[in-house]
Amino acid sequence: MKTINIVAGGPREFIPDLSEYTDGDTTWVGVDKGTVALLEAGIVPQEAFGDFDSITEEELLQIQKAAPALHVYQAEKDYTDLELALDWALQKEPENIRIFGVTGGRADHFLGNIQLLYKALNKDTVVKLIDRQNEIQMFEPGRYTIEEKVRRRYISFIPFSEAADGLTLIGFKYPLDNCHIPLGSTLCISNELIHSRGTFSFAKGILIMVRSAD
Template sequence: MIINILAAGPTENLADLENYQTEDDRWVGVDKGAMILLSKDIQPIMAFGDFDSVSKNEMDKIKQGVSQLNRFKPEKDETDMELALNWALQQEPDLIRLFGATGGRLDHFFANVQLLVKPVLQQQAIPIEIIDDKNILYIKNPGEYSIGKNSLHPYISFIPMTMAVEALTLTGFKYPLTNRHIPFGSTLCISNELLDDCGTFSFTEGILLVIRSKD
């Protein structure tokens, strides 16, 4: 099972949601994201939020179109996206995708990127991806990983999410590395490319953000 969560980020930054609809996918709306799903004839199974960004008419449509509505007061300790993600993690899906999580307000964007770390800190082996019209973001903890060429997202960047990532090694890349110490704030690993159909990356300590991008 895959859980797709759509937040209320700018629609011009959305990936084509039709490419992510299969029998294994379940959709969740966050705040106005529920309305966006309904407008695209995608049926959300749940909706979360304080819904402070929707009109009364839109709220009525959400109430009619979503059977399980979880409404919260604006004064709360979690963002609407985190509330939806907490629920999704409890379902133990194979994958969680976050849409509508980029563009617009930078505070929301950085908060959403930090949410990628949540299953790592909770020792849950559930991958989470942030996907928009130009990027795919995900987190990895120490280990060795294969990565395949993607013609739609040819550029690959590696960014430390901790004070440092240790012994980062990149093989099969245009700019290879061997056992490099990458401190937080380094731009050394921005905009790399695979030389062949597949490469590998590995590291021994830290948490690494992987970003696949297109122009």
């Protein structure tokens, strides 16, 4: 399995055109109301997760008829519907997991969804949160090469740990060399690549990278 696309129930106006993300060996997964968004986009999910307390009975019947595998949970549980879907997806060990419908709306859900990226560290799966304007990804220490994206030219790095040590940016408009970035710093907000590709590396900590359109 190459790619698993998960669509959650966030505000529709933040969800990009999902047809752009159907490529090759792709499995689609709906999470609660996100399953309805998939069906309305003409995409039949292979799996659907949730307590489905945010949809109508008619919508639930549509999901039951369409989804080959339906995972229904009680509303009172220790994990969000998205976390249950992500755990399932990580067990499949795909190359990529792309998650949509997780920005906008309730801030508590959005912050929790950011933290779910931590589950993918130390795994061989690239996990991204994607909306119309942003891609969000989390990294452990190492050296990484990134390609220019015209539609998301702005690149920001934000510590997820107490600090990120030894951050070096090469090929960026604002380069850095072995820099200490403490939690709470905005030093690395809104950078840009000056070539078709660039590299970033750091020695300690955890970083969030956000690639954004203006």
